[in-house]
Amino acid sequence: MVRAQQVVVAYGATTVVDHVDVTVAGGEVWALLGPNGAGKTTLIECLEGFRKPDQGQVEVLGRDPWRAPPGWRALIGALLQDCRIDADLSAAEYVQMHRTYYRNPRAVDDLLTLVGLAHVADRKVHRLSGGERRRLDLAIALIGQPALFFLDEPTTGFDPQARREVWRVIRDLTATGTTVVLTSHMLDEVEALADRVAILVGGRVRREGTVAHLRATANLPSVVSFAASTDTLPSLPSVVSTSRNAATGRWQLHTRSPHDTVRELETLASGHDLAVVDVTVRSPTFEDVYLDLLDDGDKEASRA
Numbered sequence: 179m180v181r182a183q184q185v186v187v188a189y190g191a192t193t194v195v196d197h198v199d200v201t202v203a204g205g206e207v208w209a210l211l212g213p214n215g216a217g218k219t220t221l222i223e224c225l226e227g228f229r230k231p232d233q234g235q236v237e238v239l240g241r242d243p244w245r246a247p248p249g250w251r252a253l254i255g256a257l258l259q260d261c262r263i264d265a266d267l268s269a270a271e272y273v274q275m276h277r278t279y280y281r282n283p284r285a286v287d288d289l290l291t292l293v294g295l296a297h298v299a300d301r302k303v304h305r306l307s308g309g310e311r312r313r314l315d316l317a318i319a320l321i322g323q324p325a326l327f328f329l330d331e332p333t334t335g336f337d338p339q340a341r342r343e344v345w346r347v348i349r350d351l352t353a354t355g356t357t358v359v360l361t362s363h364m365l366d367e368v369e370a371l372a373d374r375v376a377i378l379v380g381g382r383v384r385r386e387g388t389v390a391h392l393r394a395t396a397n398l399p400s401v402v403s404f405a406a407s408t409d410t411l412p413s414l415p416s417v418v419s420t421s422r423n424a425a426t427g428r429w430q431l432h433t434r435s436p437h438d439t440v441r442e443l444e445t446l447a448s449g450h451d452l453a454v455v456d457v458t459v460r461s462p463t464f465e466d467v468y469l470d471l472l473d474d475g476d477k478e479a480s481r482a
């Protein structure tokens with residue numbers, strides 16, 4: 179669906195996309211992550227045909243997006259970051275107005291139901307809440323039944339329940355073969371939706387793979403934490419490092435095998451008649467993994 183090779187974009191003397199390769203297969207959710215200013219929007223604009231790369235080849239649905247015919251654009255849906263809706267129309271009228279731009283538009287009712295806005299179909303657009311407007315953006319982006327869907331921060335401003343509803347809409351789309359290119363700073367969203375992730379730092383892809391692959395590569399420790407009636411602890415074989423929270427007095431054991439650590443802790447407690455209570459185990463989140471990879475990326479960039 180998407181193939182980009184050695185894409186370079188520079189603004190004046192500053193290269194913001196630096197020899198990037200992208201491959202996205204049909205029906206896949208491919209997520210692009212990276213800190214502010216990493217070059218994500220610039221790269222996505224090249225894939226959408228809104229920007230011509232200075233170097234490299236881009237092919238989307240078999241065409242160069244920059245020179246693609248109008249029929250090509252009808253196969254692409256895009257939910258941009260800053261859609262501003264300003265109209266004295268109802269939600270249904272607003273969708274209907276946009277339907278006239280498409281050859282095979284989805285029905286208004288279907289679209290409003292799909293994004294959970296059927297109950298406000300007759301409400302004026304300017305009276306919709308922020309989250310409802312964003313859902314209306316999503317409805318508009320889905321009118322043409324796109325084969326490839328660009329989603330930029332799709333759930334910004336949504337409440338937790340609404341976010342999950344949008345995730346469901348996205349999963350339903352991919353189940354019917356739609357391919358999704360997602361950019362988001364919300365790592366739980368990326369973890370919930372993405373089949374593959376690329377991490378862009380300083381215009382270069384520093385890491386790529388499934389969330390599980392990125393987790394395994396990072397190999398971050400879990401934390402076993404507990405309260406205990408002691409000021410000293412002997413070292414346990416599975417523990418990488420030990421710390422104690424001065425305010426709460428809780429112990430924290432950093433470990434790559436939390437099961438072993440809990441077992442060793444039980445043995446220690448029973449052997450020394452030690453009261454160990456309120457034991458919790460926290461695995462690294464995808465956010466921990468991402469931040470760790472960014473640290474590594476920074477080190478690699480400074481070495482380069």
Ligand SMILES: Nc1ncnc2c1ncn2[C@@H]1O[C@H](COP(=O)(O)OP(=O)(O)OP(=O)(O)O)[C@@H](O)[C@H]1O
Pocket residue numbers: 189194212213214215216217218219220221
């Ligand atoms: N028209 C322009 N002229 C000069 N510099 C630009 C222009 N557009 C973007 N930039 C710079 O290029 C870099 C990459 O911008 P881009 O918008 O692609 O980043 P991003 O990863 O999408 O960031 P964010 O997460 O903040 O949206 C930034 O440093 C930005 O300031």
